[in-house]
Amino acid sequence: MPELELREWDQPGNPEDIEYALIWAPPRGALRRFPNLRAIFSIGAGIDHLASDPDLPPGVPVVRMVEPGLTAGMSEFVVMSVLYHHRFMIEYAQQQRAHVWREIEQIPARRRRVGIMGLGVLGGDAADKLCGFGFDVAGWSRSAKTRPGVTSFHGPGGLVPFLNRTDILVCLLPLTAQTEDILNAETLAALPRGAAVISVGRGRQVVEEDLLAALDSDHLSGATLDVFRTEPLPPDSPFWDHPKVVVTPHIASMTIAETAAEAVVENIRRIEAGQPPLHVVDLARGY
Incomplete structure (x- = not known):
């Protein structure tokens, strides 16, 4: 999706511009600074690090990583x-x-x-x-x-x-x-x-x-x-x-960048088309 502009976590520019966050374990409450988030993508299969954040932006879907390499x-x-x-x-x-x-x-x-x-x-x-x-x-x-x-x-x-x-x-x-x-x-x-x-x-x-x-x-x-x-x-x-x-040092499986990028892009396309993203997490249930 060439129309997407990628910004680094430490240099996001205007927080109001950010619509999607691709993250692992941000500081608690850190995602609240982005008022226009449409989805939060975890780069790993687990989301317990996000589900435990009481200051997670309400109403924003959290999507776990499901990709063939992982x-x-x-x-x-x-x-x-x-x-x-x-x-x-x-x-x-x-x-x-x-x-x-x-x-x-x-x-x-x-x-x-x-x-x-x-x-x-x-x-x-x-x-x-x-x-x-x-x-x-x-x-x-x-x-x-x-x-x-x-x-x-x-x-x-x-x-x-x-x-x-x-x-x-x-x-x-x-x-x-x-x-x-x-x-x-x-x-x-x-x-x-x-x-x-x-x-x-x-x-x-x-x-x-x-x-x-x-x-x-x-x-x-x-x-x-x-x-x-x-x-x-x-x-x-x-x-x-x-x-x-x-x-072993928590290496059983790792997200593969190429196939993970394809999974994220597919979900962004779905959201942009008015469809629900795939693999949305039930935060109350924890997965």
């Missing part, structure tokens, strides 16, 4: 991590450090039960990719969802049965009041002994002390953690050197 990147990371735990790479890494040469009996994918918390755009695509490998895939979400090849659980009543049948758990939930601290001593105990956890949603969904206790007691065989309550992860965090933990 989705593909998350599915790549989830598949990689599931395969890592499925093929006992945590155990083999421990054996390498101890100079131990010992084969572990393999389990076919069809007998490995993978559970995905969150069946939105990212979780749904990851579920599809894992089904392609032959895994026994289930999903848990707030409301009932149907996806080919995926056993669906939903709501508070479906959480424990979902966890009971999950060998490798992937947390891809948005951060809301209901999902904060959802992975705690009680829910982790509902997983079968020897299960693994992959956390790629938000750090505040995991009670870190409870996760460490489950790992140290051998209830869990391992964890891949990409998100943490405090980021960057403090140097003295026990996760860094834990033999059962893989730490």
Whole structure:
């Protein structure tokens, strides 16, 4: 859209000229200075950083980022991590450090039960990719969802049965009041002994002390953690050197500029044509 004029956040010119904001985590209340905003675009899939701002301009739609590069990147990371735990790479890494040469009996994918918390755009695509490998895939979400090849659980009543049948758990939930601290001593105990956890949603969904206790007691065989309550992860965090933990610095998926620009332009065109933008967030719900 050559007719669009782009301005930097720190040099917006006349605030009344600004109609669209493409942002990540602006200071609270900072968007109030633009009285003519027509849409707020988040450059990431999550919007908890915006939903928690009490001074967000009222009535302005907030649009989360949905673009193929972000989705593909998350599915790549989830598949990689599931395969890592499925093929006992945590155990083999421990054996390498101890100079131990010992084969572990393999389990076919069809007998490995993978559970995905969150069946939105990212979780749904990851579920599809894992089904392609032959895994026994289930999903848990707030409301009932149907996806080919995926056993669906939903709501508070479906959480424990979902966890009971999950060998490798992937947390891809948005951060809301209901999902904060959802992975705690009680829910982790509902997983079968020897299960693994992959956390790629938000750090505040995991009670870190409870996760460490489950790992140290051998209830869990391992964890891949990409998100943490405090980021960057403090140097003295026990996760860094834990033999059962893989730490990555919140890189499971990143917005790809080229395809993200196309998604934003498409939504601006829709707004200019009098149509509602795609992927508008329900701020009260948190996603």
